[in-house]
Amino acid sequence: MWVVPEGEIAGLMTPEAAFDAVEAVFAAMARGDARNFPVVREAIGHEDALYGFKGGFDGAGLTLGLKAGGYWPNNAGHGLINHQSTVFLFDPDTGRVSAAVGGNLLTALRTAAASAVSSKYLAPQGARVLGMIGAGHQSAFQMRAAVRFGAFERVIGWNPHPAMLTRLADTAAELGLPFEAVDLPRLGAEADVIISITSAFAPLLMNAHVKGPTHIAAMGTDTRGKQELDPALVARARLFTDEVAQSVGIGEFQHAAAQKTVSADDITALGQVIIGRHEGRGDAEVTIFDGTGVGLQDLAVAAAVVNLAKQQGKAIEVEI
Incomplete structure (x- = not known):
């Protein structure tokens, strides 16, 4: 061995x-x-x-x-x-x-890679503003991967505990990008790609916050009860995930599924886009990738x- x-x-x-x-x-x-x-x-x-x-x-x-x-x-x-x-x-x-x-x-590296892969296939054309929700240990990996495989020009971020935002500011500086701490309504309105990576058990990013063409990588929910997004936001988006069964069972889409505003049939495995069996973003205004984390x-x-x-x-x- x-x-x-x-x-x-x-x-x-x-x-x-x-x-x-x-x-x-x-x-x-x-x-x-x-x-x-x-x-x-x-x-x-x-x-x-x-x-x-x-x-x-x-x-x-x-x-x-x-x-x-x-x-x-x-x-x-x-x-x-x-x-x-x-x-x-x-x-x-x-x-x-x-x-x-x-x-x-x-x-940490594979979780960040998964959200970066989702952005490669689902981000709106010309995405330049990266929004970060969460400033824990994983957030720095997420930002580095997003910037390495994207063309972002600035980063905006929010965290439930503002004192922790120094991690995002320091990581953005390391990457040579300007960073600004903002509230969630502004983050949802300005960011082209949003990565949420928290341990929340109640929605943080609400439907009314998100305006314009946006891709959201919801990476924090991997357990029954955890939640980062408003189910109404999930219901109006085009939905993708790593594993459909996990997404409705322990992932971000569990809550909209429980409310019966979405079903497993509304969710596409990201791999289907990668191999060319699904158009991906298409004409959708908002796409969401639910990264539940698979073995x-x-x-x-x-x-x-x-x-x-x-x-x-x-x-x-x-x-x-």
Whole structure:
């Protein structure tokens, strides 16, 4: 078995490699070559933590495995980020475990890559203003990926706790872009692409806020009850996601689905756009990508990083 420690990931996995891996997985899912397994995600009754498993099998890439981990909201007191995970890969021919890979940075990179892929295919033409809702740890990765694969000229942002907006300002400065803190009505009116990445359990971006051609990547809702968008906004948009079943079960579209203003039939897997079976944005004013996070994304970036680690002598081989 190969082990790639968390500390080695930053020197191995690039945003470009993560983008390519995630885009390829979406396409494989759409072609029927890859499938995700049902997600297990539970409150463990200790430290307010959520813990679970995401897994799947990509028959095209012959990648089999799972990611184990979750969200520990009190980890700041331990000097750790709140999201903790490890990816395990298995030999699809024998079932033997083939690799264990640190999953924290990989999760951040693949989540950011997923929203960037959605913007590539769904953003309005000439998108120049990026709106950021949320300023937590993941927000910097989201902004970097969006700017790397887009043509944004400025960034505007909002966070429930304004003191945290320095993360967005610092990241924008690192990218050479001006940043301005704004309220949500202004963000919804001015941004061409909006990325929401919070842990909210009530809608933040309302239907009345969003004006003009806009693409929204809703990346924060991955658990039953979480919510970032007004269901009325969801109901008037053209809807896309990574995994339709997850979207209506634990993703952002669960709330509109519960209100029966949208159904699974109204939601298109992004991979269908990538492989040319769906027109994508078309004449829609607002598009929304619900990034629920699927196990196949984790497996794809983990497999890529194992190959890089082996090539560069950074993977550790152990007998089990």
